[in-house]
Amino acid sequence: MLQELIPFIDRHPILSVTWVTLLIGVILTFIKNYFSKVKEIIPTEAILMMNKQQALVVDIRAKEEYKKSHIIGSINVEKNNLKNNKLYELEKHKARPIIIVCAHGVSSLTFAKQLYKMDFQKIYSLKEGISGWNKANLPLAKGKKK
CATH class of the missing domain: 3.40.250.10 (Rhodanese-like domain)
Incomplete structure (x- = not known):
């Protein structure tokens, strides 16, 4: 599976960066809400x-x-x-x-x-x-x- 991921990232850099950005955004939102007063x-x-x-x-x-x-x-x-x-x-x-x-x-x-x-x-x-x-x-x- 990892062998397929690298070529995918090479072929679709914008999509890959977008996906990673969204993932980080979701994780940060969950963390922020968890610690919110x-x-x-x-x-x-x-x-x-x-x-x-x-x-x-x-x-x-x-x-x-x-x-x-x-x-x-x-x-x-x-x-x-x-x-x-x-x-x-x-x-x-x-x-x-x-x-x-x-x-x-x-x-x-x-x-x-x-x-x-x-x-x-x-x-x-x-x-x-x-x-x-x-x-x-x-x-x-x-x-x-x-």
Whole structure:
């Protein structure tokens, strides 16, 4: 097998470099996530935390998106509030587990990491956000809620 690998690399150097780069990227991502202080959780883990640990779900999407549909019991704290340092709503919940939710799980991870730097210790990000919640066919509330 190794005898076939060298000629393949000689014939396809760009493909080989691309493959190695992708492999390194995947490995580094796994290592980074493993040692991250903020963990990504799937919807079933979020439900368990909400029921057994009274985790607070914080939806950071825009108010309009939140009003259309949101996780039952969640509160809306727009991500701009972090930039403007308007997190008084969350300050009183520092000791509770907090699950950050966005549309697809990207902004929530960044927001959660920033909260961790602000001494919030039990911070989680919902993997794939509301879209992942929908894929799991879990209920969403409709209408305005604070």
